[in-house]
Amino acid sequence: MKHDTSLDLKKTFRSSAPGYWADRDVSEEQWNDHVWQLKNRINSLSQLEEHLILSEEERSGVILSGNKLAMSITPHFFNLIDREDPNCPIRRQVIPRIEETWKADYELADPCGEDSHMPVPGLVHRYPDRVLFLVTTQCASYCRYCTRSRVVSGAGEQSLSTDYEAAFRYLEEHTEVRDVLLSGGDPLLFSDKKLEKILERLHAIEHIEFIRIGSRVPLFLPQRITPELCEMLQKYHPLFISVHANHPRELTTEVKAGLERLANTGIPLGNQSVLLKGVNDDVETMKSLVHKLLMCRVRPYYLYQLDLIKGSAHLQAAVAKGLEIIEGLRGHTTGYAVPQYVIDAPGGGGKVPVNPEYILQRNDERVMVRNYEGNQYEYPEPAVSPELILDY
Secondary structure: OOOOHHHHHOOOOOOOOOHHHOOOOOOHHHHOOHHHHHHOOEOOHHHHHHHOOOOHHHHHHHHHHHHOOOOOEOHHHHOOOOOOOOOOHHHHHHOOOHHHHOOOOOOEOOOOOOHHHOOEOOEEEEEOOEEEEEOOOOOOOOOOOOOOOOOHHHOOOOOOOOOHHHHHHHHHHOOOOOEEEEEOOOHHHOOHHHHHHHHHHHHOOOOOOEEEEEOOHHHHOHHHOOHHHHHHHHHHOOEEEEEOOOOHHHOOHHHHHHHHHHHHOOOOEEEEEEOOOOOOOOHHHHHHHHHHHHHOOOEEEEEEOOOOEOOOHHHOOOHHHHHHHHHHHEOOEOHHHOOEEEEEEOOOOEEEEOOOOOEEEEOOOEEEEEOOOOOEEEEEOOOOOHHHHHHO
């Protein structure tokens, strides 16, 4: 049956189960077990072709995927794919295509310049008061546009061996660091015990004020968000989690329950989307996504312009499209639903905010602005009084 895409744009939460596994005697207990989900990931061409009619571009991409970025898709996420639609937005995110082997002149192996800001293996110190701690190279499923495809999954052109002790020593010595972001790969793939060892060690460093975890596990593998995990995380506040959802179809009933469980633990949740051609590069899709995120108690945080990773040109949307989306959200829905659109400057320049032009004119006396409807308004700049000049 053809998937009704109109449902994706409504505030509707649907379960991912049982889907393609309905005739395989999979019990509810198995389906809700994250270990079962990991053991039964789709990671081969033969498995894909059991369920999908692949295009030639997809079939060739899968055959060659081991040379760049491994393919692996959890049953939960795989069930969200429309089998009859080759342009399915879920499909485009996780099934390799032959275009991944093409390289544009402007694409880079390390588009964010992380390797050049790595004082010890696995620790990136690019901003003054915060670091990125790459604790693993494994994910529950692999996004085909992954910024770290050079190291993630073990199939890329580089390897990464994080030196945990060197990283902890560096953090202990650098008292300017107050914020640590755990990423990778995906930290929530670790066992509770292993993840807690890292959190405990970081929490003991006096000048580190808070810890963040970047994870797509709540979307790819919501079964991992167990009460036991939440109970453990609760001990290390202030702790923030940034999740990664790109399309409203990803927000299933299972995902909503996992996100609410984290929120009930007192963990602030933010979402980071990547602007992807054919996935979320239109206002209505993005509006549906951000509205559903808020219903899951997740604040839309960033909308990223796609990093210039090798083999990603087929997913690259124009910056003009991102500006159009922000323009279509700002003023047209609640401010909580509007993410900050950013470009991670190629080569290591960091995140640069990109916004539509709302300031029309500015001088020492006034600022002319426009609102979301295009109406213009004048805001006077404060005058410097003679008294203030004399006092100075």
